[in-house]
Amino acid sequence: MEMLCARGASATGFAQQREARAESLWPVVADAASRNDWPPESPGRLPGCREVMAMSDLPQSFLAALEELDQLRADALFRLALADRAPIEAVEQLIVPALEAIGRGWDEGRTALSQVYVAGRFCERLVSGVFPAGIEAGGERPRTAIVVLNDYHFLGKRIVSAVLRASGIAVLDYGRMDVDELVSRVAADRLEVLLISVLMLPAALQVGALTAALRARDLPVRVAVGGAPFHFDAELWREVGAHAMGRTAGDAPGIVRALLEEGR
CATH class of the missing domain: 3.40.50.280 (Cobalamin-binding domain)
Known part of the structure; x- marks a missing residue:
């Protein structure tokens, strides 16, 4: 029993160390995001980028950032997601489930409507940066x-x-x-x-x-x-x-x- 407890404590300590290390890297990631200095095709150029990606649960971290209205952190997380997946995958894996969770929170009385609105508008700005503006259809009128x-x-x-x-x-x-x-x-x-x-x-x-x-x-x-x-x-x-x-x-x-x- 003592050995099992020791192993559990060790695992908990390791998880805490990983979390602390990821937290220490966020200033680097956030600074690059704020300066738009992020080449998604080469995430390894940014010190700590791959390490954060390996240690972080991006969907849960993104949701937490939106719930806390921490737009800089949410932006950095979204850029991390873009570093190793297509834009539509990043949107559907991070933004869509996060907004659904926030909307569910409003239905259940746990989230303020203002929080839903701010999160939605911020995510719209993120999406507008990766998807082209709407193109008016030409030729035959759309059905x-x-x-x-x-x-x-x-x-x-x-x-x-x-x-x-x-x-x-x-x-x-x-x-x-x-x-x-x-x-x-x-x-x-x-x-x-x-x-x-x-x-x-x-x-x-x-x-x-x-x-x-x-x-x-x-x-x-x-x-x-x-x-x-x-x-x-x-x-x-x-x-x-x-x-x-x-x-x-x-x-x-x-x-x-x-x-x-x-x-x-």
């Missing part, structure tokens, strides 16, 4: 649009739009709309596929009112949804009358192509 429904969190929409355009799919960006405005716009544009991004549960429930209004107008548009509430409740997308649900931004091109094919 697909993306919108944020009664919500103020635009990050998911930005990511999905970037993935669709990178896949050669033209998409109209509707920004933020309420149900009545959106139904009128769908009718005017004669859409075939509508993608809806939400972060908060009240906005997700509004999809039900939207799909009912679309049916009442006999509009044949197919609706795909995505966002945290649909991850937490696997059947919610069906309950609100959507035709499909995407779990990641990478699902979007396949969903759009499948829904367009169904409409032919």
Whole structure:
């Protein structure tokens, strides 16, 4: 028993040493991040970079930084993630789960709405730095649009739009709309596929009112949804009358192509 206790104490001490070492390296990482002096293709050029990457649980550390509104640390962590993975992977592995956790905290009363807002806006700035600005579609008018429904969190929409355009799919960006405005716009544009991004549960429930209004107008548009509430409740997308649900931004091109094919 004494030997087991000694081993446990040793392991705890080693973990504490690793944590302290990682903490001591953060000033180096944060300084490089603040000066944009970070070549992601060669992370080894920055002293301590690989060591921090090896010792840190990046997703959990990123979430903690957002919860503490420590934007400099969050920026440094995101740059670390970019050093050894594609931008879309960094976004889906760090930013998306962190914002989902913060949104869940608000639903459960553990997180202030202001904290959700600040974290979302900061992550939007991070994403805008790695994804190109939206390109207006040329030629044939797009048959697909993306919108944020009664919500103020635009990050998911930005990511999905970037993935669709990178896949050669033209998409109209509707920004933020309420149900009545959106139904009128769908009718005017004669859409075939509508993608809806939400972060908060009240906005997700509004999809039900939207799909009912679309049916009442006999509009044949197919609706795909995505966002945290649909991850937490696997059947919610069906309950609100959507035709499909995407779990990641990478699902979007396949969903759009499948829904367009169904409409032919």
